[in-house]
Amino acid sequence: MEQATQTVVQPKARKVKTLNQGYWQKYGVFYLMMAPALIVIIINNYLPMAGALIAFKKITYESRSFFVNFMNGEWVGLKNFEFLFKTSDAWRITRNTVAYNLVFIVLNLIIGVAFALMFNMMRNRRLAKLHQTIMFLPFFLSWVILSYLVYAFFNPALGIMNKEILHWFGASEVEWYSDPKWWPLVLPILNTWKGIGYYAVIYLAAIIGIDKEYYEAATIDGASRMKQVWSITMPLIRPVIIVLTMLQIGRIFYADFGLFFNATRNAGALYDTTLVIDTYVYQGFLVSGNIGLSSAAGFYQAIVGFVLVLGSNFIVRRVSKDDALF
Known part of the structure; x- marks a missing residue:
């Protein structure tokens, strides 16, 4: 045995x-x-994570080297985070950041998929390529350049909106950079106009990768074009939609600094609807010169984004394990 x-x-x-x-x-x-x-990746992405300690120190800009300031900086614990949570503007900047990003995510999904479907259905491929290129162009332009284009539209005295478009509809002129109520509509339009080409191209690539035999079989069975979209296209590009949406959810506490700072010309009268975490921290840094405050905001945004990605992936995994990111 x-x-x-x-x-x-x-x-x-x-x-x-x-x-x-x-x-x-x-x-x-x-x-x-x-x-x-x-x-x-280790040198560029992981070693700099030691800089997260700056969020727990008081480091100001001085003539000495930054390394010396970092080593000699005073430990202040969580006091840098109080700048975000105990200020009177904490609720406003958090509300604006999260609300705008939620709107951006929805618009990028709906409009991005819609344009991808339209590009895929265009019979003239050269014309489709031309449209894709034109739509993709604003994505490569910086907000510094685009802000002047925005200003050409919304300049109260000489802008196209006041002098031309509003007159066509018989509406009165608007003080765009003094009236904050219009910007919750303007900012999503600007963000979508600049970035929608990127999402449309990604969704289009996913649609093109679908086997044509599915559509041929559906056509033989008498399925309409819309039925094919809902029954074939959307289910097969669902993994791409989920991944892009989760990546955007991970940055829901981040704001496009160029959009909220340059496009609005940092007008103080608009702060009620345009002030977000990134611009608020930037202004606080200009006033105090405390690098620790900016680092605390970045650390807070990174942790929240990481948790949101894990949470959204957990939910997706419970619903459909095959569609989860990890």
């Missing part, structure tokens, strides 16, 4: 050892190929 047991156990141990050796022989070259990129 003992001899039988020994004959079963010993080959099993040798088998595991052989499998481990075979694994590295088979995949070791791929790890070697990944090594340069992994080293760059």
